[in-house]
Amino acid sequence: xxRYKDAVCRLCRREGMKLFLKGSKCFSDKCPVEKxxxxxxxxxxxxxxxxxxxxxxxxxxxxxxxxxxxxxGQFRNYFxxxxxxxxxxxxxxxxxLERRLDNVVYRLGFALSRRQARQLVRHxxxxxxGRKVNIPSYEVDIGEEIAIRESSRKLPILEQAxxxxxxxxxxxxxxxDRDNYQGRLVALPKREDIQLPVNEQLIxxxxxx
Numbered sequence: 001x002x003r004y005k006d007a008v009c010r011l012c013r014r015e016g017m018k019l020f021l022k023g024s025k026c027f028s029d030k031c032p033v034e035k036x037x038x039x040x041x042x043x044x045x046x047x048x049x050x051x052x053x054x055x056x057x058x059x060x061x062x063x064x065x066x067x068x069x070x071x072x073g074q075f076r077n078y079f080x081x082x083x084x085x086x087x088x089x090x091x092x093x094x095x096x097l098e099r100r101l102d103n104v105v106y107r108l109g110f111a112l113s114r115r116q117a118r119q120l121v122r123h124x125x126x127x128x129x130g131r132k133v134n135i136p137s138y139e140v141d142i143g144e145e146i147a148i149r150e151s152s153r154k155l156p157i158l159e160q161a162x163x164x165x166x167x168x169x170x171x172x173x174x175x176x177d178r179d180n181y182q183g184r185l186v187a188l189p190k191r192e193d194i195q196l197p198v199n200e201q202l203i204x205x206x207x208x209x
Contacts, residue, residue, distance in 0.1 A: 057206035064198050068097045069114055074137065079207050090200030091191045098189045101126065102136035104146055108176055108183040109165025110158060125152040140185050147182035 065075050082092035097103065102118040105126055111117035118136045120126055126133060127147045128140070140146065148158060162178050170176050173193055176183040 054206070057202045060199050060202040061206055064097075064196075064200070064203060067114070067196060067198070068100065068103060069118060070097070070137075076207070079203070083207075088191075090204045093203065094191065094194050094196075094198070094200055095189055096139065098194055099140050099185070100136060101128070101133060101138040101140055101146070104140045104174070104183075104185065107171050107174060108146060109168065109170070109178055110148055110161055110181060112157070112161050112164055116157065116161070120148075120152075120157075125149050125155070142185050142187065145182060145184045147180075153181050 061075070065072070070078070078096050079089075079093055082089050082096060085092045098107070102114055102121050105111055105117035105120060106114045110126075111120055121136045121138075122134055124132050124134045125148055127149055128138065129144050130147075132149070152158070158181065162181075165178065171189065171193060173185065173187040173189045174183050175186045
C-alpha cells in the first residue's frame, strides 16, 4: 500500500492551517505554520490567488484526506460507502473516518497524533476485544474494546501521550480508561462531536460532479 513519506509539516503549510499531524509540536513555537505560514516551495509566498469553485472543493477534500492520513482510492471508497448509507452523506463520511482504528486510538489519548496511532497499530501494539489488529483502517464497532497490549504499556510514547491527553477534552462517544490504556466505543460519533475545520459538503459536491 502506498504511504506518504515526505515531511508532514509541508501538508499543513500547503493547506494554510494546522492539521495536527505532529502531536505536541503543533502546539509549540517550533510549528512551521507559526514560522512560515505560506505554501511550501520556491514560489510559496507568491501564491495569493483566490480559490473558488472546484479549487475550493479540491482543497477541502485534500485537507480532510491529510487529517486522517488516507490515500485517494481509500478516501473515495469511504465516500461511495457513505453515499449508499442512510443519512447525510457528508456526516456519514466523517463518521467512517472517525471510526478508523488509528483515529480511535488517537482519540482515546494513546498517541500524540493520528500518524503515531497508525504506527502503534501497524506494529501490533493494539488489541480489539482481546485480539491483535494491525490494520489502521479497521472500522471499530459499538461495544468493541480497544486496548494497548499488556507488554507494550511501558513504551515512552504512551506515557507522553497520556500526559498530553489529560489536558484535552475526551470525546463523549468513547469510554476511556487511560490508566489501564483501554477504552470502548459506546456510540457513533455525531457531527457536533467531530471538532475539525472541515466543510464536508464541499467534498460531497466535488465527488458528485
